[in-house]
Amino acid sequence: MTVTEEIKSRLDIVDLISETVSLRRSGRNYAGFCPFHQNTRTPSFFVFPETQTWRCFGACAEGGDLFSFVMKKEGWEFKEALQNLAQRAGVTLEEERPVNQEVQRAYNKQAGLLQAASDYFHQLFLYAPQAEIARQYVARRSLNEETIEHFAIGFALDSWDACRSHFNMQGYSDQELLAAGLLTENPDKGTKYDRFRNRLMIPIRDVDGRIVGFGARTLEKEGIPKYLNSPQTDLFDKSNLLYGLDSAKRAIREARQAVIVEGYMDVMQAWQAGFRNVVAQMGTALTEEQLRMLKRYTKQFILALDADAAGAKATLRSLQVARETLDRDVEVKFDAHGLVHHEGRLQADIRVITMPEGKDPDNIIQENPEEWPKLVAQAKPVVAYVISVATADLDMNDAKAKTAVAQQVLPLIKDIQDPIERDHYWQLLARTLRIDERALRQIRLPATPQRNVRREETAVPAHKPPGQPTHAGWATVPKKGLSTVSSIATDMRQADFVHHVARQPQVVLRVNQKLLDCGQKQVADDDFGMMEDRAIMRQMYHLLAASAVVTMDELWDSLDQTLQNRLKFLLTLPHSPETELERISDTLVLSVLDWRLARVRQLLSEVKHLLHEAQIEGDTEALAIYNQQLRELPLAVFQLNKARDSMSATSRRRAEDALNGRY
Numbered sequence: 001m002t003v004t005e006e007i008k009s010r011l012d013i014v015d016l017i018s019e020t021v022s023l024r025r026s027g028r029n030y031a032g033f034c035p036f037h038q039n040t041r042t043p044s045f046f047v048f049p050e051t052q053t054w055r056c057f058g059a060c061a062e063g064g065d066l067f068s069f070v071m072k073k074e075g076w077e078f079k080e081a082l083q084n085l086a087q088r089a090g091v092t093l094e095e096e097r098p099v100n101q102e103v104q105r106a107y108n109k110q111a112g113l114l115q116a117a118s119d120y121f122h123q124l125f126l127y128a129p130q131a132e133i134a135r136q137y138v139a140r141r142s143l144n145e146e147t148i149e150h151f152a153i154g155f156a157l158d159s160w161d162a163c164r165s166h167f168n169m170q171g172y173s174d175q176e177l178l179a180a181g182l183l184t185e186n187p188d189k190g191t192k193y194d195r196f197r198n199r200l201m202i203p204i205r206d207v208d209g210r211i212v213g214f215g216a217r218t219l220e221k222e223g224i225p226k227y228l229n230s231p232q233t234d235l236f237d238k239s240n241l242l243y244g245l246d247s248a249k250r251a252i253r254e255a256r257q258a259v260i261v262e263g264y265m266d267v268m269q270a271w272q273a274g275f276r277n278v279v280a281q282m283g284t285a286l287t288e289e290q291l292r293m294l295k296r297y298t299k300q301f302i303l304a305l306d307a308d309a310a311g312a313k314a315t316l317r318s319l320q321v322a323r324e325t326l327d328r329d330v331e332v333k334f335d336a337h338g339l340v341h342h343e344g345r346l347q348a349d350i351r352v353i354t355m356p357e358g359k360d361p362d363n364i365i366q367e368n369p370e371e372w373p374k375l376v377a378q379a380k381p382v383v384a385y386v387i388s389v390a391t392a393d394l395d396m397n398d399a400k401a402k403t404a405v406a407q408q409v410l411p412l413i414k415d416i417q418d419p420i421e422r423d424h425y426w427q428l429l430a431r432t433l434r435i436d437e438r439a440l441r442q443i444r445l446p447a448t449p450q451r452n453v454r455r456e457e458t459a460v461p462a463h464k465p466p467g468q469p470t471h472a473g474w475a476t477v478p479k480k481g482l483s484t485v486s487s488i489a490t491d492m493r494q495a496d497f498v499h500h501v502a503r504q505p506q507v508v509l510r511v512n513q514k515l516l517d518c519g520q521k522q523v524a525d526d527d528f529g530m531m532e533d534r535a536i537m538r539q540m541y542h543l544l545a546a547s548a549v550v551t552m553d554e555l556w557d558s559l560d561q562t563l564q565n566r567l568k569f570l571l572t573l574p575h576s577p578e579t580e581l582e583r584i585s586d587t588l589v590l591s592v593l594d595w596r597l598a599r600v601r602q603l604l605s606e607v608k609h610l611l612h613e614a615q616i617e618g619d620t621e622a623l624a625i626y627n628q629q630l631r632e633l634p635l636a637v638f639q640l641n642k643a644r645d646s647m648s649a650t651s652r653r654r655a656e657d658a659l660n661g662r663y
Contacts, residue, residue: 002532007085007089008066010089011088014049016069016070017030017054020035026046027614027616028050028253029049031045031619031622032047036056037060042625044056049296050250057626057629067081067531070085077538078534079560110179111210113167113180113182117211117214118152118201118214120166120167121214122152122154124154128157130158143268147271150247151202151203151268151271154201154203155200156196156201156216157198158197160197164183164193179234180233181213181214195230195231196228199217199218204230207293213229214229215229215230216229239287239289240287240290241282241290242260242290243282244267244279245293248277251276251277252279252294252297254277258277258298259279260286260301260302260303261279261304261360262280267280269365275369279294286338288342288345291348291350301348301349301350302351303353304355305353336383337411337412340383340412341415343417350381351381351385352380353376383412383425386409387409402433406433406440410440412425413426426440490529490599491529495570497592498533498536498537499570502540505543505555506549509544510581511588511592515592515643518589519639523537525538536555536559539563540555589647594644607626607629607630
């Protein structure tokens with residue numbers, strides 16, 4: 001994750017823009033008057049929470065992310081925007097560390113390897129005779145073909161070296177397979193073997209849909225462990241992941257609620273039944289970073305605990321562990337103290353439900369799907385839930401037992417930040433225990449050991465350890481199921497463009513002239529999806545305006561550390577031996593036209609969807625704007641296709657002439 005991506009993951013664009021622009025809800029989005037041009041009749045400025053972007057459909061005809069918004073609004077350069085937004089997000093901009101190009105290549109190769117591994121396991125599941133046991137298991141769980149395909153369920157052969165041999169033949173070394181978590185090494189013997197054997201393979205994706213690891217369920221009756229996850233790697237950190245979030249984020253925003261379950265199968269079964277606002281917490285206590293990710297889409301979180309994990313004794317034991325061993329050496333699935341702290345810091349609403357005895361979300365949804373929304377509606381606030389569980393079997397004639405319950409619940413109440421809510425729970429606990437509230441307030445709590453705060457418990461997660469470079473490239477994993485402007489193909493085209501321009505800055509002048517010749521506008525910084533690339537191109541134009549000849553060294557020296565980091569990555573990309581500017585510029589022009597065409601087509605698809613929403617909402621102002629776009633965007637597609645055909649023909653003629661002249 002780059003520093004700009006980390007900042008954007010912590011800030012919500014609606015919150016930021018609404019500080020200076022009056023926004024009203026329009027379907028799932030927000031509309032207002034554009035702050036960048038005079039307009040007091042039609043609110044042509046829209047903010048899209050799901051993609052964390054904004055766009056003006058009026059005179060500006062511009063759009064972007066929160067970086068582009070504050071840069072345009074405040075007149076800041078990239079460095080100023082980076083510093084201000086980093087401070088706001090609580091991200092520390094560290095001094096540049098030497099970036100090892102070999103390490104960056106290995107990082108990208110690992111991402112590609114995980115995608116290839118997912119495809120490999122999925123194909124085995126679908127077609128390998130040995131996978132029949134896995135197919136039967138999935139059939140027993142009643143997962144249909146659409147669900148199997150959507151979650152890319154796979155199978156690992158019952159072999160010590162099948163995966164290893166397959167990817168060795170693909171050019172991956174054992175060390176790369178170890179780094180990706182696909183191999184395990186015996187430290188005593190030094191032998192390496194497949195980590196996943198005879199297991200159902202479940203790819204785990206980050207919020208953008210990129211595969212970062214696997215969860216593997218045993219298919220043996222006495223198999224241990226039941227679930228085996230990928231180990232901690234550069235890409236896989238289960239404390240910063242929520243299984244299924246890439247598929248659930250739109251539904252979470254629509255429902256204004258995220259339901260957090262414990263298992264992968266719970267998520268799949270819910271998705272299949274149409275309950276698509278469900279994610280899984282990867283088997284650990286919820287972390288603040290996980291909730292921060294969810295808070296981009298909602299402020300209400302429902303924690304669905306399995307009955308066997310949330311009985312009265314287990315809950316009280318978890319409370320005790322949370323109070324007394326706060327160094328997190330012991331995994332606690334239900335950390336009530338942590339949840340109360342998260343609520344206060346994030347201004348969120350966290351609630352808890354418990355499944356009926358012997359049931360989990362998977363069972364409930366399979367057997368009686370209409371029961372699921374009823375259970376979710378019955379969710380209780382964390383403290384109310386703890387009070388109900390702690391007093392469920394309490395002997396109201398046992399004074400010492402009442403005191404023990406009070407001593408365990410009162411720390412939660414005292415941690416509540418809102419004074420009205422805190423007072424409410426004082427009264428609720430007093431009524432439940434059937435004692436006077438004044439007596440309750442006089443109870444002395446046992447001394448709590450000094451809290452040993454680890455990095456993962458802090459409100460602001462720390463950066464990677466020293467020596468690990470900040471990744472400044474794109475993930476080389478296709479984002480399946482997503483049709484966004486920042487698709488991997490567009491990312492690669494834009495990165496390749498900046499790569500070539502950095503090596504030969506003058507080529508951009510030829511590209512711009514050819515674009516003008518075929519009726520298209522010149523390349524601008526807002527052509528690029530990544531903020532670092534926008535900033536590099538903007539600086540390139542500054543240098544070209546001052547001098548007819550610019551070198552790569554001059555460009556390098558003019559960039560700050562964050563942009564130099566990005567440029568270092570770009571210069572590691574494969575470089576064509578072709579040096580003839582004319583042919584390079586032809587290729588780059590076609591690349592620009594391709595990504596512009598993809599962007600306009602995507603925008604056209606989005607506008608059609610927005611038009612449908614506006615029709616449902618009866619939003620006449622939005623309808624007028626979207627209908628206007630539906631008249632203009634097809635023309636833009638036509639013009640881009642025409643320019644591309646013209647450019648392709650010119651490029652072919654030039655190549656033929658060169659070939660004839662050579663021979």
